[in-house]
Amino acid sequence: MTIDKSLKVRAALMRTRSVLTRAERIEKLQASDRWQDGDSPVGLAKVRVYKLSMKKKKKEKAEDAPEAKGKKK
Secondary structure, X not given: OOOOHHHOHHHHHXXXXXXXXXXXXXXXXXXXXXXXXXXXXXXXXXXXXXXOOOOOOOOOOOOHHHHHHHOOO
């Protein structure tokens, strides 16, 4: 049998995870001052996971391209 495309490891690296581990949730809560030492790690508050999107780089102006191509070693 073959493995479904959604279960492959390389596909998992491209997606944003929607669930954090307990340690990651505690770190986020500490950063926002919602966690104090001694609090129970069971029943943690919800933590929003932000989806990161990469901005596309703008192409160089058309004027710069011929000059760069004209220079050869």
